[in-house]
Amino acid sequence: MENITTLTSEQITKDLMPQQFGRNGKIWVAILVLICLIGAYAYYLQLKDGLIVTNMRDYVSWGIYISNFVFFVAISLVGSLITAVFRLANVEWSTPLTRIAEIIAVSAITFASLIIIVDMGRPERLLNLFAYGRIQSPIMWDVIVITTYLFISILLLYIPLLPDLKIMGEQDTKGPKWLKKFYRFLGSFWKGNPAQEKISNKSITILCILIIPVAFCIHTVTSWLFATTYRPGWDSTNFGAYFISGAFLVGAGAVVTAMFVVRKMYSLEKYITEEHFDKMGKIVVLLALLYLYFNVNEYLVPAFKMKKAEEGHLDELFTGQFAPLFWFAILVGMVIPILVLVTKKGRKPLPMFITGIMVVVGAWFKRYLIVTPTLLHPFLPMTNVPENFKHYFPSWEEWAIALGSLSGALLIITFFVRIFPIIPIQETITQQNEKATS
Amino acid sequence: MNEHTSTSRRDFLLAGFATAAAVGCSDSTNPFTPEMAVAPSGEKVKLLSVTGEIIEVDKAFLKPVPDVPQLSNAEERKGIPGKKFVMVIDLARCKNLRKCQSACNHMHRVHSGQNWIKVLSMQDGEHTAPYWQPTTCMHCDEPPCVKVCPVDATFKRQDGLVLIDSDRCIGCRFCMAACPYSTRVFNWGDPGVTADVADQHYSCETSMPQKKGTVGKCDFCPDMTRRNELPHCVSACPNGVFFFGDMNEDSVSNGAETFRFSDLIKDKAGYRLMEDLGTKPSVYYLPPVNRNFPYESGL
Ligand code: SF4
Ligand code: SF4
Numbered sequence: 001m002e003n004i005t006t007l008t009s010e011q012i013t014k015d016l017m018p019q020q021f022g023r024n025g026k027i028w029v030a031i032l033v034l035i036c037l038i039g040a041y042a043y044y045l046q047l048k049d050g051l052i053v054t055n056m057r058d059y060v061s062w063g064i065y066i067s068n069f070v071f072f073v074a075i076s077l078v079g080s081l082i083t084a085v086f087r088l089a090n091v092e093w094s095t096p097l098t099r100i101a102e103i104i105a106v107s108a109i110t111f112a113s114l115i116i117i118v119d120m121g122r123p124e125r126l127l128n129l130f131a132y133g134r135i136q137s138p139i140m141w142d143v144i145v146i147t148t149y150l151f152i153s154i155l156l157l158y159i160p161l162l163p164d165l166k167i168m169g170e171q172d173t174k175g176p177k178w179l180k181k182f183y184r185f186l187g188s189f190w191k192g193n194p195a196q197e198k199i200s201n202k203s204i205t206i207l208c209i210l211i212i213p214v215a216f217c218i219h220t221v222t223s224w225l226f227a228t229t230y231r232p233g234w235d236s237t238n239f240g241a242y243f244i245s246g247a248f249l250v251g252a253g254a255v256v257t258a259m260f261v262v263r264k265m266y267s268l269e270k271y272i273t274e275e276h277f278d279k280m281g282k283i284v285v286l287l288a289l290l291y292l293y294f295n296v297n298e299y300l301v302p303a304f305k306m307k308k309a310e311e312g313h314l315d316e317l318f319t320g321q322f323a324p325l326f327w328f329a330i331l332v333g334m335v336i337p338i339l340v341l342v343t344k345k346g347r348k349p350l351p352m353f354i355t356g357i358m359v360v361v362g363a364w365f366k367r368y369l370i371v372t373p374t375l376l377h378p379f380l381p382m383t384n385v386p387e388n389f390k391h392y393f394p395s396w397e398e399w400a401i402a403l404g405s406l407s408g409a410l411l412i413i414t415f416f417v418r419i420f421p422i423i424p425i426q427e428t429i430t431q432q433n434e435k436a437t438s
Numbered sequence: 439m440n441e442h443t444s445t446s447r448r449d450f451l452l453a454g455f456a457t458a459a460a461v462g463c464s465d466s467t468n469p470f471t472p473e474m475a476v477a478p479s480g481e482k483v484k485l486l487s488v489t490g491e492i493i494e495v496d497k498a499f500l501k502p503v504p505d506v507p508q509l510s511n512a513e514e515r516k517g518i519p520g521k522k523f524v525m526v527i528d529l530a531r532c533k534n535l536r537k538c539q540s541a542c543n544h545m546h547r548v549h550s551g552q553n554w555i556k557v558l559s560m561q562d563g564e565h566t567a568p569y570w571q572p573t574t575c576m577h578c579d580e581p582p583c584v585k586v587c588p589v590d591a592t593f594k595r596q597d598g599l600v601l602i603d604s605d606r607c608i609g610c611r612f613c614m615a616a617c618p619y620s621t622r623v624f625n626w627g628d629p630g631v632t633a634d635v636a637d638q639h640y641s642c643e644t645s646m647p648q649k650k651g652t653v654g655k656c657d658f659c660p661d662m663t664r665r666n667e668l669p670h671c672v673s674a675c676p677n678g679v680f681f682f683g684d685m686n687e688d689s690v691s692n693g694a695e696t697f698r699f700s701d702l703i704k705d706k707a708g709y710r711l712m713e714d715l716g717t718k719p720s721v722y723y724l725p726p727v728n729r730n731f732p733y734e735s736g737l
Contacts, residue, residue: 049627049628050625051624051626051627051652057612058624062611119611121608121651122608122652129589134590137586138500138612139612140588226615228586228616230715231618248686372714379618379619380619381560383557383558384553386551422603
């Protein structure tokens with residue numbers, strides 16, 4: 001980061017200030033809001049008529065709501081990777097990426113909680129979880145760890161934001177008055193004196209240590225929603241590790257994508273450098289290899305034995321109706337990104353952006369493949385059931401709600417980027433000062 | 439006037455509702471609290487009190503008997519003391535008539551298109567003989583569905599039954615994913631029960647009325663058992679495929695024949711489904727040997 005050392009603090013502050021949306025930004029927001037509204041309307045229909053508006057039926061009793069939930073939980077794990085693991089390991093180059101990662105985590109985990117409520121047949125009975133909750137159910141574990149993770153993530157987003165809020169509150173930019181007030185409301189107690197800084201640093205370290213086991217828990221527990229059943233394709237001891245490795249991969253993919261977009265929109269080439277892309281690229285390769293390894297375990301070992309219950313399931317994935325999707329997820333979500341990103345040229349921003357999207361899209365379909373095909377292969381045959389019990393393709397309401405939730409998550413991220421500095425200002429200044437003095 | 443109203447109300451309770459009051463329902467909507475002051479009409483009706491006296495009550499104080507649950511929820515969750523229910527299904531007698539299914543669907547007002555009892559066409563291996571297998575809830579002794587339910591809406595009773603509390607179920611469908619026998623169905627939309635049933639209190643023992651957004655499944659008809667009658671499927675089957683009984687008494691019956699449970703299982707080499715999963719079902723099957731009907735007759 002040689003080029004940063006030549007910048008003054010004023011310059012940095014000015015560069016990193018959130019900016020108003022241009023035309024593209026406004027169109028982007030409008031599209032997202034529109035999709036959200038359609039999703040909300042679909043949910044209204046679902047509330048009115050019940051889950052009958054979905055195409056889930058007695059055999060496929062979980063559909064894209066659940067796979068979407070798993071996807072959100074997965075992507076949220078990246079917050080802990082980039083923020084906590086890198087911070088604890090003193091990886092300095094990751095500073096400009098921490099806030100991107102953390103806001104992705106917060107918005108994803110928020111929508112994970114929402115989408116799981118959408119999946120409930122009786123959402124108005126949500127409080128039964130607290131009135132009658134039984135700790136032996138993996139759902140309760142999920143409720144507990146997801147709430148914990150959400151709170152720690154919000155704190156990890158908020159505490160490092162405090163010095164920046166002070167800067168923002170003091171700046172005399174043209175921005176609207178309420179925004180200033182908002183900054184001051186959020187961070188007025190922050191004086192930036194050494195005592196406060198000490199507390200802040202300490203708490204960040206504690207949170208970073210705390211969030212790692214919690215992050216592992218949320219995804220392990222989510223995988224156990226499946227692995228604690230007997231179903232072929234879910235009944236696996238590999239599931240926790242398999243889910244976590246997949247989660248880190250999709251999260252890293254999402255960060256790469258967001259990095260690219262933010263950098264372009266705000267012209268932050270000086271802060272998010274090609275070097276960052278290069279390093280993130282290497283990390284994505286590592287994570288994709290890891291995930292591929294778990295996939296080989298997950299599919300090759302049962303396929304070698306071909307137990308009767310597994311056989312129908314695996315056949316369907318490898319060569320049957322799910323084969324195109326399955327190989328798409330493997331190739332586009334893992335193999336091609338690895339091949340592209342091992343080359344130095346592949347780790348330039350644009351190809352990175354494209355592979356980032358590939359990883360995320362591949363991961364979304366992968367989650368679908370984990371949930372649905374298994375349910376179509378129960379132990380006992382489906383005799384005398386209506387034809388639509390034997391297939392599953394989401395209804396438009398399901399698509400609308402799923403896409404609405406994805407747009408909602410993107411909206412949170414977008415507004416955050418609009419209101420707050422997406423690259424930590426204070427930390428960048430401090431880091432640069434340290435460089436200058438050393 | 440007020441005084442008078444409350445006294446005669448008390449008398450009235452003594453007389454008309456004594457039995458219902460004895461049930462002592464814990465429901466918050468107490469049917470006995472007056473919603474409004476009722477003016478006596480002057481017209482009297484005679485009633486028999488619990489002590490055998492004939493008393494007179496003003497007609498205006500009469501109210502239609504409200505729908506009070508027969509048993510409290512706590513009692514329904516406990517089960518019938520001293521019992522351990524068991525079912526034996528003789529595959530040699532089944533020809534896929536599905537009378538069990540239609541009786542069950544009718545008596546429980548199961549949503550059309552859904553079945554709690556499924557008669558499956560089975561063939562275990564390429565060269566093995568096909569047969570018909572009626573499948574109910576196995577009322578597992580290690581029920582995976584109960585393990586995963588987050589709110590205790592599906593529960594195991596001391597008499598071995600696994601039942602559902604549709605007033606509590608949040609509709610997460612984890613139990614459906616967990617049940618290896620795919621026995622559970624879900625009320626995706628309105629369950630379509632008729633108004634008379636829909637207005638009743640939900641009872642875990644009759645599993646009625648089914649409610650939108652909750653799960654349902656075979657309940658072994660504990661309401662029938664309480665009356666010393668057989669479950670609907672057992673009495674509906676003309677071929678006597680189903681035997682139902684109490685493990686503690688070691689006897690099972692299909693209505694026409696009664697066997698000692700242990701002897702029947704021993705003589706006919708009874709078995710349970712998916713023993714390797716460790717779910718310990720309460721339903722035993724007798725193998726389809728020396729069949730009464732060829733498989734084809736059920737096609
Ligand atoms: S058969 Fe299924 S629903 Fe019935 S007790 Fe066993 S696991 Fe539960
Ligand atoms: S669907 Fe209802 S009964 Fe089944 S696990 Fe969820 S809350 Fe329990």
